[in-house]
Amino acid sequence: MTPNQRLILALVISFFFLMAYSTVFPPEEQVTNEQNATTQVTQSVEESSGQTNVDLGHDTQATTVMGSSDAVLAKLTGENYVLTIDTLGRIEQKEMLEAKFADDKIGNAKLVAQTGAKPLYIRFADNDLNEEAIKTPYSSNLKEANLVDGHAKVTLTQKLSDLVVTKNLTFYSDGHYDVQISMSKDVRYYVYLGMHPTFSDKQMMSVEGVMVYSSNEISTIVKDGDAENMTSYVDTVLVSSFSQYFASIFYNVGRDTTIKVDRDRDDNPVVFMEGSKEFSFNGYIGPKDYKILNSINPELTNAIEYGWFTFAAAPLFQFLMFLHDYVGNWGWAIVILTLVIRILLFPLTFKGMLSMAKLKEVSPKVKELQAKFKGDPQRMNAAVMELYKKEGANPLGGCLPLLLQIPVFFAIYRVLLNAVELKGAEWIFWITDLAHMDPTYVLPIIMGATMFYQQHITPSNFTDPMQEKIFKFLPLIFTFFFITFPAGLVLYWAVNNIFSIAQQAVVNKKFAAHKKAKSEE
């Protein structure tokens, strides 16, 4: 074995080992974490009373403070969610009722973290006032409301010894809400954006954290675990605390409002903004669905991000959504996307097809050169290439069409990972969720098979027999590699292979016909 072979072998073996290991020993789940966090929170509340450190006291448990188990003040039911407001006047929870968001272990998706700051929580800069506030429950004008078609106005009032806090909230069925906070006198206070829950089984490369989008179109993203010292922002369009599919957003906050991003104990970002005596803004909590956000306020769509690849992924998503509007199915939209890319590259492939016909005259000369430079692949390659150029017939596709595929591939991956619309999107037969791996493994196997066949019929130019061998194994390696990938991505690759095969088959057929015609002459 050459060092090359050993290196590749080692790589392949370690890859399979990792796969096997993670199936046999799944990563430990952090069950105890939540309990710890709860006790920590109680401690932090006590601590904050002793010092003026703003770093502490972002999170307050309604139940621990009130000493009552029933902390829910109002319950609002929408078409596919239930939103609860607790006695501290915060959005206690928003539970999504759609089955596609449900998880086997934790049930329906919950959009607010169990511990940590909750949306609309008010903390006063003055510690004594704050102490009193977290012990005084709010009162509400209504206990329950149905938002299915329309909206509900909730007025929350907190009567402190020398201050009255009024929160006028209007909740709409699409998930957004209007907030109007009034204080009976001037005090310094902060309103919290709330924290999103973290999932232990989050997908590879999906980003979670906080985004601040400023009016000069700069978005700053602070990832969970990466938050540093407190940073202030002004002139903000929106601020969002997001997970893979959901977000809690404040917008229309006013240009002068100061938004602060602090960190909690786990270095996760915590967002709050400085309020005024009469303070109104808008909020949204729910899935990062393009159409919903766009219908509420087009600026909200800036909260949808696809990581550093947004510049390519966002237009791709727009195009996929455009296709989806016509065909009504995300799977078919992906198939059409593949076809469109093929059509765009057609001038190139057509040119390649034309040169194919000339190849016949060249092939004996190629054989000649191969015999002549046997054992010297470098010179042979150079000679063959020059011959192709001279005859104007080059059977090879070129690097550009290949490299162009990579950004498209990556953009689709990001879209499948982050676009909530593709969550639970069906295709045909057994594919029920394009954003998730194919549980039957059929699609990756089809992908591998088509790839193998495509390689089989495509001419290639090998100088190193070792690399040729690995090349032949590539479909197998890819099949295993693709097993855990979202089905939509595998679908894209498989369809791409099928189109390549069809195209190559046409070329080969033409070539054969040409050959026949020539020999009959």
Added chain:
Amino acid sequence: MIRKFLLSLLTIYQKFFTLIGYGSCRYYPTCSEYAKWQFEKNPLHTAFFQTLLRILRCNQLFPGGIDYPLTKKLNCKIKKDKMSPIKYWYVPKGKNQYYLIKNFSKGKSC
């Protein structure tokens, strides 16, 4: 430093990732090999620009064939005590320009 990093990236690419579309380059030397020679012998910005042009050229609209990188400077520093083996031949092309041609035959020295 950056040069070394980029060159090692190219080597990794050649070892593994190139397999996806192995043997599809229309040129000699292949695009990745061309890039390597460029980054070894030319200033970084020139190398980057030339490599980009080369990749853009590498499609069915261009004939392909032999396309050696060009360089302007002759930086053949020969160390006093050591006779280093020849790595590149500099073949003059007009004024102050040289084709870079890698030497693959072993055993000879400068």
